[in-house]
Amino acid sequence: MAEQVLAADGTPLKASLNRALRRQKMRALLLIAPLLLFIMLTFIIPIGQMLFRSVENQIVGDTIPRTVEALDSWDHDADAVPPAPVFDALAQDLMVAVELKEHTRLGSRLNYEMSGISSLFRKSGRKVDDIGEVYTDQFVALDPAWEEPATWVGLLADPKWIAAREAWDGTGDEPAFIMSRAAKTVLPQTASIYADFARVIQTEDNDSPAEEEPWHVVYLALYNDLTANPSLEVTGPLSGLVSSAATAVPSFETEDVVATFEGFDDDWKNPEVWETIYTYSPAYTNGYFLNSVDLQKTNEGVAWQPENEQIYLTLFWRTMLMSMTITISCILLGYPVAWMLANLPARKANMLMILVLLPFWTSLLVRTSAWKVLLQNQGVINDLLVWIGFVADDNRLALINNATGTIIAMTHILLPFMILPLYSVMQTIPVTYLRAAKSLGATNWTAFWRVYFPQSVPGIGAGSILVFILSIGYYITPEIVGGTKGVFISNRIAYHISSSLNWGLAAALGAILLAIVLALYWAYDRIVGIDNVKLGG
């Protein structure tokens, strides 16, 4: 092994070099750190967060956790509504959700999948606090102590909490309720719903569970616990109360919670509603992605949407096709202009350049609205054509509110993005090449096609990428001039963001659009090579 080379200070040269390099790298990183942080915070994280919504679905499991758990054991192929325990669980979940005002939110989430669930939840939420009243009355009739908040606290609260509450001086918030370990094992359902009750009372109403009578569904849960395990034992001063209740419950008048729900709304009888809840209960779903390519989740797996609801594939395809048309029209119109700009004397070229840039300084909305005035049926262009006699007055051209309108307006708006890169590439092509070609006997066309054009291709590439990517994301212009046949997928994304509030679907559509752009970019790189793209000399 060769002897190590040492630096002047005696450390190995390699290590000292590495250290110096590392310091340099760190300095470079520090220099770009503000930009990096800025981009991370304002660009990558928000976009990532938005896209993440396309698979997120925790709302169902978070809002009705007991129901979701109970549904696990439901034989959902039987084409019937779930058994009674699921409805009991739903009554408890819904009670909590109503208090937290979350049930309507869940309703609108599930309504995206099945019409009618929104009002189903809203309607049921208004009446759910009556469920279990039968049991409340009977427990209280049995022993008025059941009405006392203190009884419940004594039965269910952890001694630590009772002590903490006594030590609490009354300022600030009451210590958060702690459920006793024993209650959790002996009275599982009661403990679970009472814990939610205590939390809601403390956080929403700023009240204390030690001063509030529990909801009726807590009594329902207690009834369920006592019937499930008649021989249960609780220790402490309340054991007598509980055991006498346990002996009494078999003779209690019962409430058919299933029937109660069906009384709220017939839809609870509909197995499809339950199927929807069941299908969308996992925390993450591919449902939004399926919806965004006209598919849906059903009982039997993935299936096409009904034909009269299919729209997104058409729109994706149309967006691609029209963006390509717009890109090609930009090349056809922009190439000669860029050529002129590059070959005219500087003074005239500058003048022309201002004309190219002028649209940039005008508001997009103004430009689009101007096209409306020009293109409409009674508009300037049609009037002119009629005046010349090119078209008959009763047969004016339909230039707006269709794909033609979108293509014309967007070609105009995006043209500068084609001209500028073309111009800057063309400027670097020496005129002498063309002269050389001609002096070697090439015709004008050959000289252009074989010598000039290949050198301008990087400009076309850069311009096309810019125009294409900008146009697939456009939505204001298509919305104004596109009518029904000239709108893009981005118009639907905008609709779902701001009108239907189906952000999950909007995110899925956006993610697909992003994937398509990246795929096209990759294909472009493979075919043309991204190194061949030039924005300038």
Added chain:
Amino acid sequence: MTLTKALMATSALTLAGSTAFADGHMADEMTIVSWGGAYSASQQAAYHDPYMEMTGVTIVNDESSNEAVAKLRAMNEAGNVTWDVVDVVASDAIRLCDEGLALEIDADEQLAPGDDGSSASDDFGDLIVSDCFIPQIVYSTTAGYRTDLVGDTAPTSICAFFDLEAYPGMRSLEKRPINNMEWALLCDGVAKEDVYDVLETEEGQAQAFAKLDTIKDSVVWWSAGADTPQLLADGEVVMGTTYNGRLFSLIVEQEQPVGMLWDAQVFDLDGWIIPAGLSPEREARALDYIRFATDTQRLADQAKYISYGPARASSAPLVGQHATLGIDMAPHMPTDPANATNTFLYNYEWWADYRDDLDAKFQSWLAQ
């Protein structure tokens, strides 16, 4: 979940940075969101100016009402609500309330009683369609036609839209199923009280689409309220639907040859909500403003500037003349008995259920 929370927290930071100005809310400044244009101008004159003069509070206007629901949802997730009072249509108020994004209001406790002594809840009556919603105006989506382009017999029924023989030419309808589906069924012989029952069924929806199919090629679909007035003024369409106030200004203020077709106008409501999650001081100030701005006199005042009907029954007798034109406003109100012979009330609950579904079908139908 934790990942989402972390992500949200970071974007909340970003948002907080970008709205630092709004966050610096001075004690005497409030942001009120509305629709802009003539509508905001009427609110400025009828509510904001007198309130600012009375209290010294500065009111900042924000014209974001058409995306209020989405923006409020984003603000709420970021934990930084910068708006104090927001003007929204009733269906949006219901959704905001559903999502827990708007404050619940107790009308009798928090709103002024009517000048005629009635309690606020009686005065507004059925118009309080959501616990979070404080009604302000009744407007209607109705139709107008070019008097010079419809021949000798002016249309008197909404079904003129579906009669291409008597009224050839283009017509403009809103690019959404709401209202259009109802009108299509009404004109296809369905009785008014059965419309929603029919529309709930697949066959009923197919029937409505079939009726719309008959005029599909002659329709310009609008998405902004200003589209139809422009299309009518330019002679692009012979008839079109829009909000009645837009037609009022086209006919009365701009004196265009356009007539009102009040038949089967669909009543809708617009009003205030207060975002949930404001600090107690801001909430109290917002409530104070609302109490002032929705009292009997103030609601009647707004009708001086724009032809929308005040939401309080007690305001109706106080509606006077247009502030600058000096004409009587009552005959231009959608609620005027002469105009309201055949009306339709937007069924909020029904549309909340079927909107997503029908919208998908409608868009798919449009794209065919």
